[in-house]
Amino acid sequence: MTDNNTLPPGMDIEGSLLQLMGIVISEAAPERVVATMPVKGNTQPYGLLHGGASCVLAESLGSVGAALHASAYGKVAVGVDINATHHRAVRDGVVTGVATPIYLGRTTATYEVVITDDRDKRVCTARITCQLIQAPAGS
Numbered sequence: 001m002t003d004n005n006t007l008p009p010g011m012d013i014e015g016s017l018l019q020l021m022g023i024v025i026s027e028a029a030p031e032r033v034v035a036t037m038p039v040k041g042n043t044q045p046y047g048l049l050h051g052g053a054s055c056v057l058a059e060s061l062g063s064v065g066a067a068l069h070a071s072a073y074g075k076v077a078v079g080v081d082i083n084a085t086h087h088r089a090v091r092d093g094v095v096t097g098v099a100t101p102i103y104l105g106r107t108t109a110t111y112e113v114v115i116t117d118d119r120d121k122r123v124c125t126a127r128i129t130c131q132l133i134q135a136p137a138g139s
Contacts, residue, residue: 008067010076010135018060021053025061030069033061033099033111039090049090054115054124058084061099062111062128069101069109070132077109077130084126093118099128107132 007028013019021042027034035057042053059082066077095115102110108131115124 008071028064033065036094036096038094039092051086055084057097058113058126059128061097061113065099065111066109066130069104075132076135080131081129084124086124087122090117090123
């Protein structure tokens with residue numbers, strides 16, 4: 001299970017979509033975020049990993065990295081763009097996502113997220129951009 005101490009202030013996995021989808025964050029820093037997600041329970045009707053599930057994993061990892069980066073400026077990160085290319089199908093096992101920054105600025109952060117299967121074959125490549133905004137009072 002994810003250690004909430006590795007997450008940005010105000011973020012909690014409990015009761016979130018990440019928990020529902022079985023996403024487990026194992027590493028979290030502005031320079032690299034890593035997590036796994038089971039294929040089972042995250043498939044489309046043909047029994048393949050759902051492309052939307054890959055997007056949820058990618059957006060989650062990019063958002064965590066961006067939020068960690070934003071906290072250094074007293075800001076929070078909000079997603080403004082995501083795109084994904086699905087390279088191959090996966091029917092079972094676990095996929096791993098690794099987010100690395102393409103750009104870390106004062107107002108935006110962009111991450112590339114590479115998702116691989118149990119054989120270390122690339123399943124999906126995604127890019128997410130977050131806007132860094134002033135943290136709401138009390139956050």
